[in-house]
Amino acid sequence: MQRAAHTALYDWSQIVGPAVIRRCLKCRATLQQSSRAFSVIPPPRDSEEKEMLDRILRVDHAGEYGASRIYAGQMAVLGRTRTGPLIQEMWDQEKKHLEKFNEILAENRIRPTALLPLWNIAGFVLGASTALLGKEGAMACTVAVEESISEHYNSQIRALMEKDPERYTELLKIIKEFRDDEMDHHDTGLEHDAETLPGYWLLKNAIQLGCKAAIYVSQRV
């Protein structure tokens, strides 16, 4: 094990050694500048790992951004009703998540998805239109979206655990925390009569299908 690590390091240093051979790995010495103790993700060992982490964080960032816009849409319609404060509270939590991901992307020089304007509009429209169906509609939308997001976070957690739980402890901690928050929102939605909406099953599945498509695309573009 140690020998393998040693040879891996040795090969690595051979490749990285001469400064002009960076193009092999798009090595950026700048990553080492952010102090490791505070950064959430470890400096990637190779371009494959970097790409995997990039995708994970890019889609998470897009997801939180979309969720934030959905709540914004819901607030625009239902902001002054009785459910206003509830939606506001959930919205604030999403904003916190978004900030955290902003930080991570900035620190690690990860490219945000180019479809952000699309998610901006689509999220707002989704939130507003479901809110127009009333409070139950907004809650149903919340339930559907939060369920998708939780599932998605769970699969990311599984993937990271499969790879190397120790290496990604901080990232796993953050994703777990956010997933728990999203599950809370999901449960809140259910508590507030989401299922009483006529056409609940149809709406829920349609939204979840849309979320899956959005996740797929955001990982790549």
Added chain:
Amino acid sequence: MAALLRGLRAGRALRGLGSVVATPTATTPQCSSLRRGFHCAALRLQDESKSDKPPSSSSTTYHEHYQAHSTEQDTTAASQEDSASDPAAETASGPNTSYQDQSGEQGEEYETEEQLQARILTAALEFVPQHGWSMEAIAAGAETLGLSSASTGMFYNGAGDLVLHFITHCNSQLTEILAEQHKQVQLGQAEPKETADFLRDAIETRLRMYIPYIETWPQAMSILLLPHNIPDSLKHLSTLVDDIWYYAGDRSTDVSGSHHPRSPSSSTHTFLSPLHHHPHNIRPATLQMNWYTKRAALTGIYNTTELVMVQDSSPDFQDTWNFLDNRIQDVVNMATTAKQVQSTGEAVVQGLMGAAVTLKNLTGLNQRR
């Protein structure tokens, strides 16, 4: 037996060399097979031959289509149709031990192919003013390293390899310079620059690296536009622009991710500063689309300035730097204008909302019953 092998080898090498010399630029079709089997062990053997080692036969392998070595080489092995080059063979005993002082790399078992290619291309850069960005320059570079000019067969992208290597080299030099400046600022030994100035200096530094090759640079640019080179050149360009913005952004190491306290927040600066925290009533889309628009703007500036530089004949390219100044100023103005439009728009919307509420109050629609 040894003499027979020698004769065979010499004949084959002569034939190979003849065909290579005849068509120095047409090595592309053979190169793929060459490359497949071409192993650095063979090159090491070449280095070894300088020291007049007795020929060794058994422990090394090289590809049968091996044509890229000169006839003066005296060490060979029985050639094998073996495309799976075997690194274990190199660490076998005997002839492998003496090359270490030849390769110039301290304490390493062998040199990778990429490292060798890099060395050849770096050496070839000297000959670019003379031969242009072409295989001749690479061949001349290989010769200064003591390798045969036929080793250009390694570069199946030919002049494109040379240009891309040069670009990579310039980019990494720029990154080093920017990192050094960044460090100076972090240590408090230098004043942080305004973003516009920083960008201008970074691009100027980067373009000045072309000055020694400026005569032949149009040729290099056209090589980069060839379809098979476009993905690579775009990748290098995007890396360059991303690096410059990263250093212009001066990310601090604190975790809070707050706006770095580097420059006074003027209205121009807020566009140019990356990932600055806007208050949440401003549409968050502008926060992240900044990532793309900034890089796109800088790419545009860089490319146009490069084009101007290529046909600039003023002393020390003063016209180019003036052009660069003006373009950066344009971007700054555009950013200011965009911000002004946005705040005007917001003010207008606020005014309209106020008018609407007033109307509703007047008509009594706003009362809850």
